[in-house]
Amino acid sequence: MDNAQLLISGLANGCVYGLIALGFVLIYKATEAVNFAQGDFMMLGAFVTIGLTNTEYMGLPFWMALPISLGIMGALGYLLDRLIIRRLFGESQTAVVILTIALGFVIRFAAGLIWGHEPQTLQNPLAGKEVRFGGLVLGMEDVAVIVVTILLTWGLYVFFSRTKLGLAMQGASQNQLAAYYMGIPVKRVQGFIWALAGVVAGIAGILFAAKGSVDPTTGLLGIKAFAAAVIGGFGSLPGALAGGLIVGVIEPFASRYIAAGYSQIAPYALLLAVLIFRPNGLFSQVRVKKV
Amino acid sequence: MRIVFKTNYMQDIRPWKDAYQLCLYLILLAVVAAAPWWLDDFYLGELTNVLIWAIAGLGLMILTGHTGQVSLGHATFLAFGCYANVILLEAGVPFLIAFPLAGILTGLAGVTVAIPALRLHGIYLAIFTMALSILMDDVIVLAEPITGGVAGKYLGGVEIFGFLVDRWGTPVQFFWLVLGVAVLVTLGYINLLRAPLGRSFIAVRDSEVSAQAMGVDIARTKMISFALSCAVSGWAGALMGMFSGAFNNETFSVLISIQLLMMIVIGGLGSIHGAFLGAIVIGFLPQFLSISKEYVGAVFGGNTVAIPGLEFGIFGMILIAFILFEPMGLYGRWLKIRTWFELFPFYRKDMFKRQKSYLKTERLR
Numbered sequence: 001m002d003n004a005q006l007l008i009s010g011l012a013n014g015c016v017y018g019l020i021a022l023g024f025v026l027i028y029k030a031t032e033a034v035n036f037a038q039g040d041f042m043m044l045g046a047f048v049t050i051g052l053t054n055t056e057y058m059g060l061p062f063w064m065a066l067p068i069s070l071g072i073m074g075a076l077g078y079l080l081d082r083l084i085i086r087r088l089f090g091e092s093q094t095a096v097v098i099l100t101i102a103l104g105f106v107i108r109f110a111a112g113l114i115w116g117h118e119p120q121t122l123q124n125p126l127a128g129k130e131v132r133f134g135g136l137v138l139g140m141e142d143v144a145v146i147v148v149t150i151l152l153t154w155g156l157y158v159f160f161s162r163t164k165l166g167l168a169m170q171g172a173s174q175n176q177l178a179a180y181y182m183g184i185p186v187k188r189v190q191g192f193i194w195a196l197a198g199v200v201a202g203i204a205g206i207l208f209a210a211k212g213s214v215d216p217t218t219g220l221l222g223i224k225a226f227a228a229a230v231i232g233g234f235g236s237l238p239g240a241l242a243g244g245l246i247v248g249v250i251e252p253f254a255s256r257y258i259a260a261g262y263s264q265i266a267p268y269a270l271l272l273a274v275l276i277f278r279p280n281g282l283f284s285q286v287r288v289k290k291v
Numbered sequence: 292m293r294i295v296f297k298t299n300y301m302q303d304i305r306p307w308k309d310a311y312q313l314c315l316y317l318i319l320l321a322v323v324a325a326a327p328w329w330l331d332d333f334y335l336g337e338l339t340n341v342l343i344w345a346i347a348g349l350g351l352m353i354l355t356g357h358t359g360q361v362s363l364g365h366a367t368f369l370a371f372g373c374y375a376n377v378i379l380l381e382a383g384v385p386f387l388i389a390f391p392l393a394g395i396l397t398g399l400a401g402v403t404v405a406i407p408a409l410r411l412h413g414i415y416l417a418i419f420t421m422a423l424s425i426l427m428d429d430v431i432v433l434a435e436p437i438t439g440g441v442a443g444k445y446l447g448g449v450e451i452f453g454f455l456v457d458r459w460g461t462p463v464q465f466f467w468l469v470l471g472v473a474v475l476v477t478l479g480y481i482n483l484l485r486a487p488l489g490r491s492f493i494a495v496r497d498s499e500v501s502a503q504a505m506g507v508d509i510a511r512t513k514m515i516s517f518a519l520s521c522a523v524s525g526w527a528g529a530l531m532g533m534f535s536g537a538f539n540n541e542t543f544s545v546l547i548s549i550q551l552l553m554m555i556v557i558g559g560l561g562s563i564h565g566a567f568l569g570a571i572v573i574g575f576l577p578q579f580l581s582i583s584k585e586y587v588g589a590v591f592g593g594n595t596v597a598i599p600g601l602e603f604g605i606f607g608m609i610l611i612a613f614i615l616f617e618p619m620g621l622y623g624r625w626l627k628i629r630t631w632f633e634l635f636p637f638y639r640k641d642m643f644k645r646q647k648s649y650l651k652t653e654r655l656r
Contacts, residue, residue, distance in 0.1 A: 034414045084611065084615065087615050088614070088615075091618065093413050093414060094361050094413070094417075095614055095618060097361065097414060097417060098552065098553065098556050098610065098614060099610075099611060099614045099615075101549055101553070101607075102553065102606075102607040102608075102610035102611045102614070103607065103611065104607070105603045105604060105606060105607030105610075106604055106607040106608055106611070108600060108603070108604075109600045109601065109603060109604025109607065110604070112600050216600070223421065223422075223425065223545075226418050226421075226422075227422070230415070230418055234414075234415075262433070264429065265426055265429045265430075268422045268425050268426050269426070271418070271419075271422045272407075272419065272422055272423070272426070275407070275411060275415060275418070275419045275422075276407040276410075279410045279411050279415060
C-alpha cells in the first residue's frame with residue numbers, strides 16, 4: 001500500500017515534469033531549438049496566477065483568473081518570439097540555447113522583484129480536498145494534475161498528427177526552406193508555437209503552485225524536466241510525458257530505497273545513462289544521419 | 292592601413308603578424324606585469340581574479356570556441372583541478388609538481404568524460420555536461436573522506452623555491468604566479484592554433500562532414516580537444532581554489548559553468564582575446580554594479596537597498612543584447628571598429644555578415 005501511495009505521488013510530480021518537458025518538446029518539434037527558460041516560464045505562470053487570484057494581490061475568483069493568466073502567458077510567449085527569438089532566425093542552435101539561459105536569469109530576477117523571494121502557494125478551490133480510492137488517499141490537486149496532463153498531452157498529440165496547422169509545424173521544423181516553398185508561413189507558425197509553449201508552461205505553473213509552493217528559483221526544476229525530455233527523445237510528445245513520469249516515479253522510490261545522499265542524484269544519473277546508451281532518447285526519432 | 296609584405300612562407304604561420312604587433316603585446320604584458328606598482332592591493336586582487344577567469348575561459352574556448360562542442364559543465368573540471376591540487380599538496384607533494392599534475396589529471400578525467408560524450412551533438416552534449424555539473428556537487432558531498440564534503444577544504448599559501456605565495460599574505464607574488472600561468476597557457480594556445488591539431492579543431496567546428504572528408508579523425512580530435520580544454524580548466528580551478536582559500540561542494544556549482552560559457556560568448560567565441568575580454572566583464576561587473584548603485588542612490592535619493600539576484604539579472608540582459616546585436620562578442624566589435632578605421636572610407640555594413648543557414652533536421656517524424 002505504501003508503494004502504491006509513493007507511486008501515485010510520484011506520478012503527480014512526474015506529470016508536472018512531463019508538462020514542462022512538453023513545453024521543451026513543442027518548441028523543439030517546431031523550431032528545433034531548445035528553450036532552457038521553460039522552467040522559468042512555468043514559475044512565471046505560477047506567479048502570474050498567484051498575482052491574479054491570491055487575496056493579498058488582486059483577489060480575482062480562481063475560475064476567472066485561470067483564462068486570464070493563460071492568456072497572459074500565451075501573449076508573453078508570442079511576444080518573446082516576435083521581439084527576440086525571431087531575430088535569431090538562421091543562426092545556430094547554440095545561440096538560442098545561450099539566449100534562453102540568459103532569459104531565464106532575467107525572468108527569475110523580474111519575478112523576484114515583483115513577487116518577492118518568499119515561497120507562496122496558490123489559493124485554489126481544490127486545496128485540502130481528498131479522494132479516497134480503495135484505501136489510497138489522494139489529494140484533489142494530485143488527481144487534477146494527472147487528469148489535466150493526460151488530456152493535454154493527448155490533445156497536443158492529436159493536434160500535431162491530425163490538424164493542418166500541426167502538420168505545417170512539423171514541416172517547418174524538418175526543412176524551413178522547403179516549408180516556405182510549400183506556402184507555410186514559417187515565422188507565423190513559429191510565433192504560434194512559442195505562444196502555445198507559454199500556455200503549456202502556464203498550465204504547468206498553475207498545477208505546480210496548487211500542489212506546493214513556488215519561489216523564483218522554482219524554475220531550476222526545469223533541469224529535471226530536461227531529464228524527462230531527453231529520456232523521451234526530445235521530439236515526441238508522449239515520450240516527454242513518459243519521461244516525466246519515469247523521473248517523477250524514480251525520485252520517491254530512490255529516496256525510500258537508496259541511502260540518503262544518493263537519492264537526489266537518481267534522475268541525473270538516469271539522464272546520463274540514457275544519453276550514453278541511447279544518445280537520441282528511448283523513443284528515438286533519428287534513424288540515419290544524412291549529409 | 293598597415294600592409295604586411297610577405298617574403299617568406301614562415302611568415303604565414305608565425306604567431307605574430309609583424310614586429311609592430313609583437314611590440315604592442317610585449318608592452319601590454321609589461322604594463323600588466325608591473326601592475327603591483329600602479330594598483331592597490333584590492334584592485335590587484337580583482338585583476339588576479341580576472342586573470343584566473345580568463346584562464347578558465349581559455350580552457351572552455353578550446354572546446355566551445357574552436358572545436359564547437361558546447362559545454363555547460365566546465366565547473367566540474369574546475370572543481371576537479373581544484374581538489375586534485377589541494378589533495379596533492381596535502382599529501383606533501385611540492386607545488387611545482389602538484390600544480391601541473393592537477394591539470395594533467397583533470398585532462399585525463401576529461402578524456403573519460405569525452406568517450407561517452409563523443410556520440411552526442413549540440414544540445415544533447417550541452418545537457419549531458421550540465422547534468423555532469425549538477426552531479427559533481429553531490430559527488431563531492433558523497434566523497435567526503437577525500438573532499439571534506441559540505442565542510443569543505445582550506446588552502447593557505449604554497450612555497451615556490453623558498454618564496455611564500457599566498458593570496459592574502461603576499462598578493463603580489465600570487466598575482467605573478469597567476470600571470471605566469473596565464474601567459475604560458477596563452478602561448479600554448481597560440482601555438483596550438485597554428486599547428487595541424489588546432490586547424491583540425493576548427494575544421495571539426497565548421498563542418499564535421501567536410502573535416503572527415505579531409506582526413507581528420509573526428510573522434511580523436513574531439514577527445515584531444517576535451518583533454519586540453521579540461522587540463523587548462525583544471526589549472527584555472529586550482530588557482531581559483533588558491534584564490535578563495537576555502538571551498539566546498541557549492542563553490543563550483545552549475546551556475547559557475549553557465550557563467551563561464553556566457554563569459555566567452557560575451558567576449559567573442561573562437562578568439563583568444565574573447566576569453567580575456569569576457570573575463571574583464573565578469574570580473575568587474577559586480578564592482579561596476581555596486582558603484583553605479585551608489586551613484587543612482589545619490590542622484591535619486593538614498594535607495595541603496597541590496598536587490599537579490601540583480602547581478603545575474605543584469606548579466607542576463609547584457610548577454611541577450613550581445614546575442615541579438617553582436618553575436619561575435621566584444622572581440623568582434625573591436626575587429627569591426629578597427630577595420631572601419633583601417634579601411635576608411637571603404638568600410639561596408641555587411642562586411643562581417645555571415646551566411647544564414649536554414650534549418651533541416653534528421654528527424655523523421
